[in-house]
Amino acid sequence: MLPKKAFKTGSTAPDPPAPGVLRLISSRFCPYAHRTRLVLAAKGIDYETVNVCLYKKPEWFFSINPLAKVPTLQHDGKVVYESLVCNEYLDRVFPGRKLLPEEPLEKARIGMLQAVWDAKCQPNLMKVSMSEGEERQKVFDALKEGLSFLEKHLATQSGKSFFGGDQPGILDYSIWPWFELIDLLLTDDDVKLQEVEFPELLAWRAAMFDRPEVQTCAFDMSVFAKYVATMRAGNPDPDIGLEDSN
Ligand SMILES: N[C@@H](CCC(=O)N[C@@H](CS)C(=O)NCC(=O)O)C(=O)O
Structure with a gap:
């Protein structure tokens, strides 16, 4: 054992x-x-x-x-x-x-969003939680710029809740761990994601929380x-x- x-x-x-x-x-x-x-x-x-x-x-x-x-x-x-x-x-x-999508362009789109996440979202999310004052606001703006690419993508998916479509796909799972932790990372009101700016992404987060695989793996x-x-x-x-x- x-x-x-x-x-x-x-x-x-x-x-x-x-x-x-x-x-x-x-x-x-x-x-x-x-x-x-x-x-x-x-x-x-x-x-x-x-x-x-x-x-x-x-x-x-x-x-x-x-x-x-x-x-x-x-x-x-x-x-x-x-x-x-x-x-x-x-x-x-x-x-x-x-x-993973089979269709080449769909696969490419998912790969590009992953690259945006890796370059603009994940590092800035970590930096927001570790910085203060003006610097923190700058990093938060950079984070929001990165997240707006994800927001726009979800908005084009007409009625599909996840990056993978009707169910989560590879990208949903690869970005989820940080979204699960977002309340620990973005603690203060001035660095919260607002419904008016990120309606799709926040709806996606709620839908992810409802998934059984997400609940099974959830951090305590x-x-x-x-x-x-x-x-x-x-x-x-x-x-x-x-x-x-x-
Ligand atoms: N690019 C790697 C990053 C993995 C990673 O950095 N994992 C951390 C733990 S959260 C680790 O193993 N750190 C040990 C180290 O950096 O030496 C991946 O996507 O798997």
Whole structure:
């Protein structure tokens, strides 16, 4: 039985996954790993989890993934890492609902929105939560500029709630972890997303919250907040909330 607590520097590597078993090397509070957990849940794929501590990385992790980052998948002797690569691999290899569009232009559109998210939204969202005063307002404006591309795309989808259409697709899951955390990241009133500016995106967020796969994977916000407090105190605790577990 694999422990829930994170493997740390000096730990013995767990045995490789048994044949046919998919393993996710993860970290409980990582939004990138969360992307992959969402895809696994959406497609109904069985898997086991090995949590690693990213502040005191186990040495053996580097021999599986040279970057030693999560998420990393192990599957029948193969290794796949980088969240978007993992998600595409899972979508292609496993049966279940297809999350990536087949149609080339549709696939290109999703890829371009992902690039906008990566360049203009995700970094600014993190910066807003860490900056103050004028600088924070500047970063918030840059974030809103990025988000307006997503807003416009949703507005062109005539009646479809998700970037994937009637159901969430690969992009919905890859941007969701940050939207789930948005109330922790954008705490003050002057940096809240307003209904009048982002009606589509806020409706999308509400629709995502209703999805069973999103609910299954949801972060426990009170534990997440405690984790953030340990980070801010300079001593991140990847096992917070697991005091009674192994
Ligand atoms: N581009 C990577 C980023 C993954 C990532 O940065 N994960 C963090 C945890 S949230 C990590 O593994 N950090 C360890 C490190 O940067 O060395 C992906 O999409 O998978």
